[in-house]
Amino acid sequence: MMVEDQTCLPSFVTTLTRFGMLQLQSLQVWEQTGRKHSEILRTQQEEGGSKLGGGLRFSNVALLWIDCDQDVLDKRLDGRVDDMIQRGLLQELQDFHEKYNASRLAQNLEADYTKGIFQSIGFKEFHDYLILPRDQQDTHLGVEMYERGVEALKQVTRRYSRKQLKWIRNRIVARQDPKVYKVDGSDASRWDQFARFPAEEVVQAFLSGVPPALAPEPLPQHEFEAMYGVDRSDKTRFECEVCDRIVIGELQWTMHLKGNRHKKMLRRKARLEGKQD
Template identity: 50%
Template sequence: MADCGEREMSSRVPVIVILGATGCGKSKLGIEIARRFGGEILSADSMQVYKGLDIVTNKVTPEEKCLAPHHLLDIVEPLQRFTVLDFRNRAVPIIDRLIQNGKLPVIVGGTNYYIESLLWKVLVEEDESSLGIRKQVKSASNEVCLDDKRQRVQADSELVYERDRRRMQEARSQEDLESKNLSVQGDLVDLLDEAALEHVPSSHLYEKLQAVDPDMAQGLHPNNKRKIIRSLQVYAQTSRTHSAILREQRSADGGSELGGPLRYPYSCILWLQCEQEVLDERLHLRVDAMLEQGLLKELLDFHRLYNEERLATSTEADYTKGIFQAIGFKEFHQYLLLSEEDRNSEKGSKFFHAGVDALKLVTKRYARRQLRWINNRFLRKTSRQVPPVYGLDATDPYFWNERVLGPAFKIVESYLEGQKPDGVEPLPVTEQSVKNELKTKHCDICDRMFVGDIQWNDHLRSKKHRRMLKRKQVL
């Protein structure tokens, strides 16, 4: 791994990224750093970009927002499609503007792939015709709260999938249309029409990807619809295969097997760490607090409004888009469908308690996924350029100032002065013990597909696979 912490530091504005599992105090630290150093906060949370449902998405309170400028909160409608490309295209100009003006960007995550899209050049870049959109977004400063008055400045631009579909429909020839559409039961589906593609079976989409970009298809599970659609759309937008563009990124100066180089080499990571048992209990208590704050009412009100609009327009229910992906909707799905009378019955009580248990469980699982990602992306020795990662012990709130706030201020201040933090060392990186070649493998015994060596080896060692193997041997 190329160690960015070893390079000669110069006096310029760093990019500070605050990571950690949900419930460990990332927002609190972000606000305190922004206030101390005159910085501004960028939320890197895929659910907090949506307007409303503040409890469900665990947004900072209006009072907290007034303590420091916040960006990328409440910027799109709850059911609007918003991709990681849309996020990157809005966030990068804000970061660039802050650095140019000498202000400290503080990225608070959040959603793993949102953070990755900012730190590294891993997504397909826009062509020159997109620069006008980028310039419009560059001046956007969303939901900045100062002097007790909220000021909203909307980014005046189309979302990525809407813009690309319009442009391609205007510019493509008939030959292009034939090669960049998908035939489904005799009808042509535009590869840029994401809404239409969602109704196409994954098997059809995967076959199309195998035809136009077999290398990319080999590294994706046939059921991974989101990534399959993305690769097809890259081909439709650029007339180049997604796999070829990724190979180009990886071979660029500073690139690696995981993608392109660092976007902001002068950056550092502050990782809020917490003992697992303490974090689990904290997450349980947070769910209880969310319920006391009105979580159920917020879910019920939005669910009712959504269904009223859906029935009025005769559209089918779709709980896989927009803010419906937030933790909470799926867990309370059965309860939300009940009438008010049934919600007050024994059946309603049963569904309610089942929803609470499920919400606590998925919240813990989500926190563990966040931690695995941090370890794999930042603390495994690879060829990738990785910013220094500083661990901060947030286990005991009583020692917040001594173990979190004090060291964090010291690190940020050193970076602002162009110096390596004195007496504070970044976390060590470890060798990656298993090579994970991302290619699909099919288990003939279990009739299942797996992507990558790690998934494949885990499956071969699993009890289920061994049981199936014994059954086949007996037969």
Template identity: 40%
Template sequence: MRLFSAMADKVPIVVILGATGAGKSQLALELAQRFGGEIVSADAMQMYKGLNIITNKVTAEEQRLVKHHMIDILETNAVNTIVDFKNKALPIVEDLLRNGKIPFICGGTNYYIESLIWKILIDEETPYFVDKKRKGELDGNDAESKKLKNNVSEYNNDKPLDPDELNLNEIDFEKDTETIPTDKLFRSLQKIDPDRTEKLHPRERRKIWRSLQIWKHHGVRHSELISSQGGVKGGGLRFPASRICIIEVWSDQAVLDERCNRRVEKMIERGMVNELISFHDQHNKTRFDVSGPDYNQGIFQSIGFKEFHAYLNLNPEQRDSEQGRAEFSKGVQLLKTATRQYARRQAKWMKKRFLLEHRESPAVYRVDSTDPTQWDEKCYKPAERILQAFTEGTEPDQAPLARLTINPEQMDENMRILHCDLCQRDFTGSHQFKNHLNGKKHAAVLKTIAAAEPPLSLVLVKIDESRKVETAKILKNTFEIPLHEVLALLERIPCEITRLKPRTRAENMKKCLAKHGIHLEIEQTKMID
């Protein structure tokens, strides 16, 4: 059914956001039926063939009700990037608009959705701007063209090259064959674009590769490009904001957590484990034999593989054993935890990317799916009224969500990668880093290090001679030393009075005794083999 064939330029683009378990797929299906639209899936894992249960794909019956795009289009071993997704999905969206049909963009991979709404990517098919000129408009002889042309060669001609340094001219960035270690790529990007590496985890290979690719192909630092686009990974909107209808399906967090748990249980009831075992035996087992487990590529990134890794690698007899049952139970709990955490990350991403005040963004409207018995009243009907207003070119009667005002400097701080030297771990933002420093894992590392260190020597260097007897009593009670031994120590100051660790305890004791006129020095001792 075409509702807008006579005015295709006014057809709205609908985006349905929501965390896993909120009900966004159901709402997209019902609205697409009501308004005669088609669904463009924005889920990275549902693009791959297979694993229908673990990726929670729509059923064949649902696909008969409403046409779905971008599902089951990739082979298992295919490499797919956000650029690939955008290049496939955007023409579908534009074709639907030309034919007067509403595209309903819905899925759990929010940055895929962003690529369809904002001009966030640089690739050969999408010219970018340099000083308000498109790349294709530069004549090749002006100063900016020469600068872009020479940037990469100047970097590579800075001889001599360090043995660990890459010559970008020798690398084909069209496809990552993974022959170059990630840490080597990261070190090269640190030299080229240190501002960018401050916001990347050293193991985020795809992002590191993308930033190097941008530099190699265009001679522009990725950090500079992001800065020129307003400090976020995106430029302007692809379509007028008045045509983009964004609806968030929201649920109370406690309800959402419980839904995520039930979702895992339902997937198990539907045969998720057999699906994983079959897929593992056909595709994943051989990969382990060759290069070890890798859950960062293709469909193997799906939640489920990593969580059930130990169980999947047992043979059939072992899976039926006590060990197998224990590994299975562990996998279930890990999967529930991973699903809940993923849902929370999706909600946070939506706030940080779709509601920022300083970013050009369409209005976002919220509907409430907390109570399933009130689905029509609080979720479907409000969404229907919002979309109806868009189709009529009027303002919805419901107010959109308020924008978030975040200091750009705070945004940079939240994205900066901070490294814990003791734990050898990286964290995104000062908040996450502080939580780590106050956490149990960091405390355990500190305890281990302290246990391995030699004790510190507390040396008594000075006392108040007028309070010698009182001082002796304080030292006796503090260090549990007989009084006659304390008095003997006081006659041969400076002298070692005890050994202890960790340093924080020694520092506190030194500070406390100084209040009584008892002065100590802390000296390092050597570990005796």
């Protein structure tokens, strides 16, 4: 949901950050609106949302989706990782490691990759290499750990891109609106032909209020629903007290329960209850 900019909240709210950003957000919503977070989410979904998400902020919208062949995309992502390493990624990781994790390791504490910037893709993948003494990083073992880190970084980057595509399909394309126009960005040598010109046609047609003549048709919803098993008639309402979230539809509820965020919130709740006991 969207919450407009507000002035500083009372101190009793800001002291509760240790319970997690989600709980803090719910307190902010209550302080700013006088309504429960779950109530607002439920209202949003009832006023135009679906099992795939709440209503849109703007009513008159057309979206452009620059799609790409998966094999081509994987090669581009691998090349991006190689380019990042060539431009000094490893040295940046080394500097961060020495300034932060080295002191933890000196105290026999494990490197903490669950907080802040260290959750970013790249740190965990090179952990074994980074904890090696500098004089061992050029040895056979060091080179092996380095290459293993590069491959792990490429794998997690490809996996993250698939997660983004899944999010686009589930949260945007599957909606009844807005219309989504997909253009093909697979062939960079023919970018104008397959991506730029069709996208410009969509935008011009959208602004003028007439159907685009040369641009691709919007993605058909019925084909998406058949492919991904979306049932728009399912309006079953579920409320997750652990995550303070309303979920509409049995399929989405099942996915929510299996999701990493829900499991993380369960573990956090168990830790807090253990401390209270």
